[in-house]
Amino acid sequence: MTKLYRYHMFGLVVVSDMVFPELAPGDPNKEPDVSIRQGHVAVDGLPGGAIQGPFCYTTTEPKQFWLTVPEIARYQVNEGREIVVDPFPDVDEASIRVFLLGSCMGALLMQRGLLVLHGNAIRIGDNCFVCVGPSGIGKSTLAAAFLQRGHDVLADDVVAVNDNCEAIPGFARLKIWQDAADQLKISTEGLRRIRPGIDKFDMPLREGFKSSPLPIKWVYVLQVHNQQEFSLQKVTGMDRFTPLRNNTYRFRYLIGMELKPRHLKLCGELAGKIHLARLRRPEKIFKLDELVDIILADVAAHPMQH
Amino acid sequence: MTGGIFWLASYPKSGNTWFRAFLHNLQADSAEPVDINEMYTAVIASGRGWMDEIVGFNISDLTEDEVERLRPVAYRWLRHDKEISYLKIHDAYTLLPDGEPLVSREGNLGALYIVRNPLDVAISFAGHMNCSIDRAIEMMGDREFRFGSNGKKLPEQLAQRLLSWSRHVASWVEADGISKEVIRYEDMKTRPLETFTRAAAFLKLPTERKRVEKAIRFSDIGELQRQENEKGFAERPMRMERFFRKGISGDWRTTLTPAQSEKIIADHFTMMRHFNYIDEHGQPTEV
Numbered sequence: 001m002t003k004l005y006r007y008h009m010f011g012l013v014v015v016s017d018m019v020f021p022e023l024a025p026g027d028p029n030k031e032p033d034v035s036i037r038q039g040h041v042a043v044d045g046l047p048g049g050a051i052q053g054p055f056c057y058t059t060t061e062p063k064q065f066w067l068t069v070p071e072i073a074r075y076q077v078n079e080g081r082e083i084v085v086d087p088f089p090d091v092d093e094a095s096i097r098v099f100l101l102g103s104c105m106g107a108l109l110m111q112r113g114l115l116v117l118h119g120n121a122i123r124i125g126d127n128c129f130v131c132v133g134p135s136g137i138g139k140s141t142l143a144a145a146f147l148q149r150g151h152d153v154l155a156d157d158v159v160a161v162n163d164n165c166e167a168i169p170g171f172a173r174l175k176i177w178q179d180a181a182d183q184l185k186i187s188t189e190g191l192r193r194i195r196p197g198i199d200k201f202d203m204p205l206r207e208g209f210k211s212s213p214l215p216i217k218w219v220y221v222l223q224v225h226n227q228q229e230f231s232l233q234k235v236t237g238m239d240r241f242t243p244l245r246n247n248t249y250r251f252r253y254l255i256g257m258e259l260k261p262r263h264l265k266l267c268g269e270l271a272g273k274i275h276l277a278r279l280r281r282p283e284k285i286f287k288l289d290e291l292v293d294i295i296l297a298d299v300a301a302h303p304m305q306h
Numbered sequence: 307m308t309g310g311i312f313w314l315a316s317y318p319k320s321g322n323t324w325f326r327a328f329l330h331n332l333q334a335d336s337a338e339p340v341d342i343n344e345m346y347t348a349v350i351a352s353g354r355g356w357m358d359e360i361v362g363f364n365i366s367d368l369t370e371d372e373v374e375r376l377r378p379v380a381y382r383w384l385r386h387d388k389e390i391s392y393l394k395i396h397d398a399y400t401l402l403p404d405g406e407p408l409v410s411r412e413g414n415l416g417a418l419y420i421v422r423n424p425l426d427v428a429i430s431f432a433g434h435m436n437c438s439i440d441r442a443i444e445m446m447g448d449r450e451f452r453f454g455s456n457g458k459k460l461p462e463q464l465a466q467r468l469l470s471w472s473r474h475v476a477s478w479v480e481a482d483g484i485s486k487e488v489i490r491y492e493d494m495k496t497r498p499l500e501t502f503t504r505a506a507a508f509l510k511l512p513t514e515r516k517r518v519e520k521a522i523r524f525s526d527i528g529e530l531q532r533q534e535n536e537k538g539f540a541e542r543p544m545r546m547e548r549f550f551r552k553g554i555s556g557d558w559r560t561t562l563t564p565a566q567s568e569k570i571i572a573d574h575f576t577m578m579r580h581f582n583y584i585d586e587h588g589q590p591t592e593v
Contacts, residue, residue, distance in 0.1 A: 056362040134355040226544040
């Protein structure tokens with residue numbers, strides 16, 4: 001019989017026939033919520049599915065998601081309960097895991113009815129803030145800087161939000177580029193590369209991910225501009241909705257799985273409960289300490305009641 | 307499906323943004339000039355967020371070579387759109403190892419290539435790269451030049467192969483199997499109506515005289531500078547003081563040293579001759 005491993009992420013107990021060194025062990029006494037297994041995934045998409053992009057299909061009934069990452073693996077995510085992985089020949093396991101823990105987990109969490117944002121969640125006391133923004137804007141670097149200041153990182157890249165507008169702790173790792181590690185004086189010696197050939201590392205996190213879901217009270221939309229200084233601009237009223245919608249993790253997955261109405265409702269509810277601000281940083285120059293201070297000061301100035 | 311891409315291709319600092327301002331004004335045909343910060347044609351060819359959305363996974367977890375192999379696939383996907391896309395691109399026209407052009411053959415409606423006298427490009431390029439003119443001339447002469455990263459962090463733009471200035475021009479104007487139209491920056495200056503009308507016709511845009519004239523007026527360098535002064539220009543790299551600089555031809559005559567212009571002419575003789583920037587003796591012409 002295939003050996004099964006048990007893990008814990010996003011509040012779910014996962015059983016898997018693949019090893020995930022990034023994940024924490026799962027409670028052996030609980031019924032598993034999700035299974036990850038290697039098996040056959042159709043080469044040409046989902047029968048009767050809607051094509052969402054060159055590498056992606058979805059179906060609504062049942063809720064299924066199909067993704068090919070060229071030369072790495074085909075994945076199928078079923079009903080929020082199962083991820084099937086069909087690797088290409090000779091591919092390394094780290095590469096298979098990166099896209100499973102990113103895109104596939106994002107799709108699975110959506111199928112489970114959660115609001116999934118593209119960003120990270122950082123603990124502040126018994127609450128948290130979420131920082132959203134496009135790839136390359138410096139979200140993970142910022143999360144690492146907060147970690148150094150003693151704040152737990154609840155989730156990185158994929159932030160799952162439940163019906164109570166709480167962020168669910170994801171898993172205990174941060175993906176950090178060599179340059180960011182250098183800037184923060186973090187040694188990458190002994191850290192695992194996320195994939196062979198890429199100077200980006202898995203940085204293990206402390207205990208933050210073990211906490212229960214924490215209320216999101218603040219959201220920062222990280223952007224760059226061609227000015228020399230940081231700028232912080234509070235967004236109020238209904239204008240808080242659009243940045244949440246725009247920073248949804250892979251919006252086209254949602255459209256395909258007919259999850260959009262529910263998603264927009266959750267965005268609306270969250271928008272009504274948070275302090276939201278646009279935080280623009282100078283391009284190139286990335287004064288991390290100053291950025292952390294700006295966020296901490298703004299958080300302190302807006303003690304939100306949930 | 308009526309979608310697909312018309313590429314607005316050029317070496318950097320050759321009038322691409324100016325042309326895009328014209329194009330947006332021509333499409334909008336409104337009473338006021340289009341806001342220079344609302345030109346969507348800039349974002350896609352080398353932007354990464356857009357590509358994440360199309361492919362459905364984080365391309366930041368891929369190597370530069372892997373990303374390059376995905377670019378044609380992502381561009382091809384745009385043929386599913388309902389409308390034609392007009393996209394700026396500074397990459398040279400290159401083929402991937404499997405023979406597929408970077409910009410894909412499928413869904414590729416054609417390329418408008420804008421060429422500018424490299425003697426003037428060198429000055430603007432130095433400003434753009436925040437380097438000396440000598441260094442800019444060196445980059446323009448580097449046969450394998452590329453914008454890219456050190457591989458240790460995530461650049462906001464994808465790696466782009468520019469090659470040398472001459473190879474860049476040749477790659478597009480001699481590209482096989484795609485429809486092409488070539489215009490000179492200098493002709494956009496001296497014969498605007500004729501030049502812009504020719505470009506508009508190629509791009510399947512309106513060519514009605516009054517409309518073209520208005521779009522030319524609304525994208526005049528004076529208007530672009532006025533808007534940049536007033537509210538800034540989001541596409542300006544931070545290292546540059548201003549994006550819309552002089553917008554003139556022949557600036558090199560008072561800016562370059564004789565050694566610098568001779569070096570450029572020596573590096574790019576054939577292509578400069580082809581576009582009549584020099585005569586058969588290598589002497590600069592009056593364009």
